[in-house]
Amino acid sequence: MTMKKRKNIRVFNIVSFLLAISLFTFSGITAFAVEEEPASVENAQTEGGVGENVELSNIQSNDLKAAFIEVQGYSVESGLLEAGSDLDVTITLHNISSSVSADGVVMTINNSTGYVFPRYGSDNQFYVGKILPDESKDIVIPLTVSSNFSGDNIDITCELNYASESNLVHNKSSMVITSAAGKSIIVKNVDISNTATLNGKSLLSITYNNISLNNITDAKLVIDGNVSEECKNINLDTVYAGKNYSKDYNVVFTEKGNQKIVLKLTYTDSEGGLVETDLGTYTVTVNNKDTSARIKTTPNITLIIAGRVIAAIAIIIAIGITIVRYNKK
Secondary structure (H helix, E strand, C coil), X not given: CCHHHHHHHHHHHHHHHHHHHHHHHHCCCCCEEEEEECCCCCCCCCCCCCXXXXXXXXXXXXXXXXXXXXXXXXXXXXXXXXXXXXEEXXXXXXXXXXXXXXXXXXXXXXXXXXXXXXXXXXXXXXXXXXXXXXXXXXXXXXXXXXXXXCCCEEEEEEEEEEEECCEEEEEEEEEEEECCCCCCEEEEEEEECCEEECCCEEEEEEEEEECCCCCECCCEEEEECCECHHHCEEECCCECCCCEEEEEEEEEECCCEEEEEEEEEEEECCCCCEEEEEEEEEEEEEECCCCCCEEEEEEXXXXXXXXXXXXXXXXXXXHHHHHHHHHHC
16 A cells, blocks of 8 residues: 555544544533523413404513503692592503514503593593603693592592504503592502512502591501401501601412402491491412513524534634644655
């Protein structure tokens, strides 16, 4: 065998060895990309084509394909819920999405009993406009209470319509405004989170004031529903005469699914009589999973192909250099 043939055999063997090493190494490389897995969303339809109506309810993730506008809170800023009176209700809307805007938001206010209606010269429909991701907007609603009104509270339905990511979205929320007639403690706002985690803490916020001349020492919130025992009676401590309060409490749900809770305020008035105010019925969707986003790793085909192409180019260059060196010998 000639020297040249032996040299070519060496080159062939080296090239074969390098190719085998490259195939073995780079076929086993896996590239990973971090992507968020959306949190659990129950009873919500978020898929929709262009111009398709999307009904959103019980949303639990802020990474949906459409924005979700919620009633973050409300309060009676002026006036009282009394027969024949006027009052201004401020409603705070919040876009819980962290990345998607809501365009052309229109809010419509309704009361099924007819005891509350728009003040003269105003309408029950309000154009809010664009709400950016994680943005909140306050809207003042001027209302008039019917002279025929009697009772502890009224329900107001807030309907929201808007466009988001080529979807037409509809959402509805209910609010309860309590009456001031014959009361020492006036509740201006009750806000309960509409979603919760089973056996986890869910936020309940309440704003109230004592309009009487006497301190009230036994005021408490009574919650009727599938909640833990320690949450069924929440003491408000001493409510001092003429003082305003805004407090947050935790509610722990013990059953999953759509849970209805009835909220009442009880206390003893200055004449020794027991006062019980119905603060409304609320529905909370309780899940047995953490609704935070989870991180997972998934194969990224683009990175895999790019890595293999670069590796192949490097191998070809190495083989070329090897051949040139051997041919020079």
